[in-house]
Amino acid sequence: SPNATSTDPFCAHLPSASDILIVVRTPASDLYSHLPAHFLTTLRCAPFLLYSTVSQNVGPHTVHDALANISDSRRAKHKDFELYDKLQEAQNAVQDLSSLKEDNDHNLDKWSIIPHVISAFKTHPEKKWYIFIESDTYISLSNTLHWLDKLDPTKPLFAGAQVMIGDVELAHSGSGIVLSHAAIHKLSEVAKAKTEDWEEMVGNSCCGDKILAEALMDANVTLHRSFPMIQGETPFSLDWSSRHWCRSALTWHRMTPAILDMMWQFEQAWVKKHAKEGATITADSIPPMLYRDYFQTFLVPLIRASQNRSDWDNLSNSLTYTDESRAQFAHYSVEACRAACDLRDSCVQFAWAPNKCRLGNVVRLG
Secondary structure: OOOOOOOOHHHHOOOOOOOEEEEEEOOHHHHHHHHHHHHHOOOOOOOEEEEEOOOEEEOOEEEEEOOOOOOHHHHHHOOOHHHHHHHHHHHHOOOOOOOOOOEOOEOOHHHHHHHHHHHHHHHOOOOOEEEEEEOOOEEOHHHHHHHHOOOOOOOOOEEEOEEEEOOEEEEOOOOOEEEEHHHHHHHHHHHHHHHHHHHHHHHOOOOHHHHHHHHHHHOOOOEEEOOOOOOOOOOOOOOEOOOOOOOEOOEEOOOOHHHHHHHHHHHHHHHHHHOOOOOOOOOOOOOOOEHHHHHHHHHHHHHHHOOOOOOOOOOOOOEEEEOOOOOOOHHHOHHHHHHHHHOOOOOOEEEEEOOEEEEEOOEOOO
């Protein structure tokens, strides 16, 4: 994987990223639809590794098979690996993998999380920070370097957007997971004795990121809640509110290649605007991009251009009126729905459909 290079104007304005490793995991079906956008944007200035459910070269970059070391006997026990076998057969026949997607009966995603974390550490055990993202995740490198500079990699840090599944608090893998050297080293040590147990747990669980959180608990590493800096929305689905406004945005999720590139263009322009020629480059050289900066750049122009838009869901969901709402008339018409919003100081947007009025207390573009 490439190292940051001063020949790239954007990279030249950033502090060195040599102490971090960005690890991108993607379904085999998305190899060519998502990875090229990362090569042109997020991965230009930092060392990285790529993992999938096949072994493949994409241009000059190697994609590693995260499931390569799972035993044949383990694979034979679980229906999920029927898809894995199909992927290998299709690849050997030089067939298009894009149609071989996961479904309710074939979940390879959950099997790949712990193996690719352990593999990344064994491949690059010298790094201070390991950042795990999915192929539809955008990571702001400048914001992330600014944040990590304030933290100590010799302490066991497991950071991410907190989610509860049952009684387990975990970091949502699509939002991004950050592990310090100390944390991933402890996990790797415990893995020598616990891998079989973890695989058994994966086979009986919905989600690999849940099992990763439990594995880290086996290593006495608990989650550091990092939402909303690490979070799983796009700029267009996020509930823009005071809890985000003055926070630094590290990751976004469910990004199309076009939106990922749009975020990169904004970050590149931001870094160039704030870089001071001749100044010593430190983690504080570039001020972090806050949610308010993204809002002003992306949301304000679109909101101004999209008022009274038809055939559009703006995701308003704070309060809903329907035929079943007693003594309320907001669902009768667009005008009545607007009036219901105007009567409430907290209401900032509304959406009307026949016999349904939805009010929103936060801004969402939809």
